Amino acid sequence: xxxxxxxxxxxxxxxIQFPSVIASPRGRRSWAGFRSGTAKVKTSCIIxxxxxxxxxxxxxxxxxxHTLLLENDQVRVLRTRIAPGERTAVxxxxxxxxxxxxxxxxxxxxxxxxxxxxxxxxLPTTLSLGSATWSEPLGPHSFENVGNEVVEIIxxxxxxxxxxxx
Numbered sequence: 788x789x790x791x792x793x794x795x796x797x798x799x800x801x802x803i804q805f806p807s808v809i810a811s812p813r814g815r816r817s818w819a820g821f822r823s824g825t826a827k828v829k830t831s832c833i834i835x836x837x838x839x840x841x842x843x844x845x846x847x848x849x850x851x852x853h854t855l856l857l858e859n860d861q862v863r864v865l866r867t868r869i870a871p872g873e874r875t876a877v878x879x880x881x882x883x884x885x886x887x888x889x890x891x892x893x894x895x896x897x898x899x900x901x902x903x904x905x906x907x908x909x910l911p912t913t914l915s916l917g918s919a920t921w922s923e924p925l926g927p928h929s930f931e932n933v934g935n936e937v938v939e940i941i942x943x944x945x946x947x948x949x950x951x952x953x
């Protein structure tokens with residue numbers, strides 16, 4: 788069970804960045820009560836262009852939708868939960884990430900100016916629950932849940948590998 792939860796805890800944000808990697812049928816399950824507390828946000832970022840916009844970090848700009856589960860020098864683990872009809876504030880994810888889908892719903896991702904970047908209703912298929920996917924860092928965007936279920940994902944953000952050779 789813990790292994791399954793760990794695997795589940797590793798996947799969805801890349802769906803947002805790379806819808807072409809989606810290859811499994813839609814699955815639905817709500818883990819609505821499965822949230823945790825927050826912790827202090829560290830303000831380092833591997834994308835230099837994001838350094839001057841740290842106020843757009845997901846935990847700072849959209850704290851009602853992002854919860855910090857763990858952070859150390861190697862990773863930052865976030866839980867993202869967006870109820871039907873909700874839209875996040877414009878925010879960024881400045882590290883590459885592995886995303887795991889806990890629950891799914893249709894969504895629209897917008898750029899900072901409100902232009903539609905991705906509408907999941909136009910995709911031929913979606914990620915299944917528990918699947919993992921990869922995402923490069925995401926620039927300023929907002930996310931709107933236009934479906935009937937909660938969108939809940941775990942993002943494992945991978946920080947700079949500089950500590951490996953240090």
